Amino acid sequence: MASTFLFLMQAFKIISWNCRGLNNTETQDALVSIVRQQNPSLVFLSETxxxxxxxxxVRSRIGFDGVVCALQEDDCCGLVFWHNEDPVLFRHYSANHIDAEVGILGSRGVFRFTGLYGVATIMNRVITWNLLCTLAAQVLLPWLVAGDFNEILNHADKSGGPPRSVAQMALFRQALVDYELIDMGFVGPRFTWSNRFTEERMDRACQNVQWRELYLFSRCITLPLSRSDHCPILIEVSPEPAIRTRTPKLFRFGEMWLQHMDCLNVVQQGWMLATIGELMMQVGRKIKQTVKLLLHWHSGVFQQRQTQMKLIQGKLDVLMKQSFEPGHFDVQKALQFDSMNCFRLMKLIGGKDLETGGSDPTATEAILECLHPKVSTDMNDDLTAPYSDSEIKKALFQMHPSKSPSPDGMSPFREILTTGQISQESNFTHLTLIQKVKEPKSVSDLRPIALCNVVYKIASKVLAKQVEEGLSELISSLAEHGVVKGIKMSPTAPTIHHLLFAVGSFLFGEVAVTECHTFKNILETYAKTSGQHINLQKSSVVFSGNVSLNKRNELAAILGVECVKEHGLYLWLPIHVGQNKSDIFAYLKPRLTKKLISWRPKILSIGGKELLINMVAQTPPNYVMNCYALPKSLCDDLQQLCCQFFWGNSDDRRRIHWRSWERMCLPKEQGGMGFKYLHAYNLAMLAKQGWRLLTNPNSLVAQVFKAMYCLYGSFLTADMGERPSFS
Known part of the structure; x- marks a missing residue:
């Protein structure tokens, strides 16, 4: 009971908004912006x-846990979003309302909330008042009603256009009196809806006496006009005067700063300021000084867009407060357009998983026994020597230049490397969980991202350079003794028993019970040594076609992983390519189509379309083209999608293409647009692979390719053959 009481006595916010359609991305972006600014506990939307x-x-984007929608035919006409930590019990709903109890029955602060959408047609508006009558008869709790009533209380709620019927307004006022509801009034602009000819206050919040006595200091705020022609309203539910405090913001380095020519000068100015104290203490102070200068510079340069956004919203507020004039509507639409442009610009600024654990000395000794002595006396002296400035500098400059340390705490990192001790300040880390699927149900559906201090990053990167071969040496040692068989792509090809990548590994072996037990022991030994445990839920095993189903299930059970027909995509690359390449690489086309559909070519200039095609649309296939020869027909289809987007084609209308795509792929100096001719670009990327085979013939891939495709010749003299490689 105590926890419920605390919940209801805290500030509780409800947003009600007639969004006039939630299908377009602009309205969704506006909703995200409103929710982030106001942080409501409940959101009621009508006319979705x-x-x-x-x-x-949409629920996932705005960070809510649940959604209830009132269906009308196949569409949702009204809905409510809520958080799981807020006790909300939904009673019933219709096409014009959603009724819920907020809080736990029996607690002091529980109340009833009704999100209302009034009938729009005048002749049927009595349906709204009858609905209020039905709901009022069921009320035994403090009651709050909010939404678009589609009616005004008096002539002061309307400006411009023909006068409203006195009888209509009288019916609305009488309904409020009969059902003991009181208008909460408003803070901010009076009018919540407007068109080219008139402005009206249709959106409001009403309360009964019980609710008002319980939440005496509550208020209804009219928020700035957004994508819809209705203003959102915010109901602040509070039993006592709100204490407003400003939460300090953490420093974040803005990547857009790097595009400004003065950014480097600001950083240099902050770094050159004189400091005192020990060397690493001076480093920490210099970073703090640089942060202050960057924030001051940001407020004078980049924060102008945020100020411009506030000025536009202020003008919209003033416009909604004034009496209607014929020119107001055009000004309002222009301000809404400028507001969305500012919002878009501000948006621009702004395999196997491993789990860590302890280390087992016995397992560590097993791996060390497999390591062959490869370190000479001179090499050992280099490894045991004190860490040099060049090592630390190399590790630092290998990091991404525009990724900000978060949180940014500085401490002597050379002591971390030499003594193995790290201060609590340097070891402090922000952890963020990113969803991998739409509806995560387990921890494996979330990707943890650690935002470490820059000092910790430098130390860990330097140490990681010296510890990289434990698992590889353990498998290689067992392979030399014949315990692990591995596979051969051809009789003369080298044996492959493992391939290690950044985010996963591939192990190859013989279809045998002993081999599976060996691989399982290898992984367990490595896990005990390094403290990194293999995520078996996201691991899988594939067998050749001549292995029976019973045998597959038996071996998969030993390994404790799922048996699949093929591994599918790895890092967005198909692992197995069959004879039908068009089907294998068909996933590229829907990915590009989805990107192009999300953009709106009608509102983009020619330069904007060119930038999106060059920098975004033609970028996703690059990684695939580096490894595989895509079918020419697929390259033509991808080019056709880009061409249709550039010339503004739609489903119902095909526009004239004034130039061929071949001419548009010419450099700008030759009269083209500089677009990529994908088939030629694909061949150029594969030529780089051929160059690597010629310049590095001792690499594993070069040895395998030579054994399979050019055993008695070289890469340059090899024939196509009956089964050529697709890479």
């Missing part, structure tokens, strides 16, 4: 005109 499937993605 969205399918229930879309609501799941």
């Amino acid at each position: 005109l969205a399918s229930p499937d879309l609501l799941t993605s």
Whole structure:
């Protein structure tokens, strides 16, 4: 009971908004912005005109746990978002309302909330008042009603256009009196809806006497106009005067700063300021001084867009407060357009998983026994020598130049490397969980991202350079003794028993029980040594076609992983390519189509379309083209999608293409647009692979390719053959 009481006595915010359609991305972005600014506990939307499937993605974007929608035919006409930690019990809903109890029954602060959408047609507006009558008869709790009533209380709630019927307003006022509801009034602009000819206050919040006595210091705030022609309203539910405090913001380095010519000068100015104290203490102070200068510079240069956004919203507020004039509507639409442009610019600024554990000395000794002595006396002297400035500098400059340390605490990192001790300040880390799927159900569906201090990053990177071969040496040692068989791609090819990558590993072996037990022991030994445990839920095993189903299930059970037909995509690359390449690489086309559909070519200039095609649309296939020869027909399809986007084609209309794509792929100096001719670009990327085979013939891939495709010749003299490689 105590926890419930604390919940209800805290500030509780409710947003009500007639969004006039939630299908377009601009309205969704506006909703995200409103929720982030106000941090409400409940959100009631009307006229969403969205399918229930879309609501799941919208709910995830705005960070809510649950959604209830009132369906009308196949669309959702009204909905409520809520958080799981807020006790909300939904009673019933219709096409014009959603009714819920907020809080736990029996607690002091529980109340009833009704999100209302009034009937729009005048002749049927009595349906709204009858609905209020039905709901009022069921009220035994403090009651709050908010939403778009589609009616005004008096002539002061309307400006411009023909006068409203006195009888209509009288019916609304009488309904509030009969059902003991009181208008909460408003803070901010009076009018919440406007068109080219008029402005009206249709959106409001009403309360009964019980609710008002319980939450005496609550208020209804009219928020700035956004994508819809209705203003959102914010109901602050509070039993006592709100104590407003400003939360200090953490420093984040803005990547957009790097595009400004003065950024480097600001950093140099901060770094050159004189400091006193020990050497590493001076480093910490210099960083703090640089942060202050960057924030001051940001407020004078980049924060102008945020100020511009506030000025635009202020003008919209003033416009909604004034009496209607014919020119107001055009000014309002222009301000809304400028507001969305500012919002878009501000948006621009702004395999196997391992789990860590302890280390087992016995398992560590088993791996060390497999390591062959490869370190000479001179090499050992270099490894045991004190860490040099060049090593630390090399590790630092290998990091991404625009990724900000977070949180940014500085301490002597050379002591970390020499003594093995690290201060609590340097070891402090922000952990963020990123969803891998739409509806995560287990921890494996989330990707943890650690935002470490820059000092910790430098130390860990220097240490990682000296510890990289434990698992590889353990497998290689067992392979030399014949315990692990591995596979051969051809009789003369080298044996392959493992391939290690950054985010996963591939192990190859014979179909035998002993081999599976060996691999399982290898992984367990490595896990005990390094403290990194293999995520078996996301691991899988593939067998050749001549292995029976019973045998596959038996061996998969020993390994404790899932048996699959093929591994599918790894780092967005197909592992196995069959004869039908068009089907294998067909996933590239829907990915590009999805990107192009999300953009709106009608509102983009020619330069904007060119930038999006060059920098975004033609970028995803690059990694695949580095490894595989894509079918020419697929390259033509991808080019056709880009061409249609550039010339503004739509489903119902095909526009004239004034130039061929071949001419548009010419450099700008020759009269083209500099687009990529994908088939030629693909061949150029594969030529780089050929150059690597010629310049590094002792690499594993070069040895395998030579044994399979050019055993008695070289890469340059090899024939196509009956089964050529697709890479």
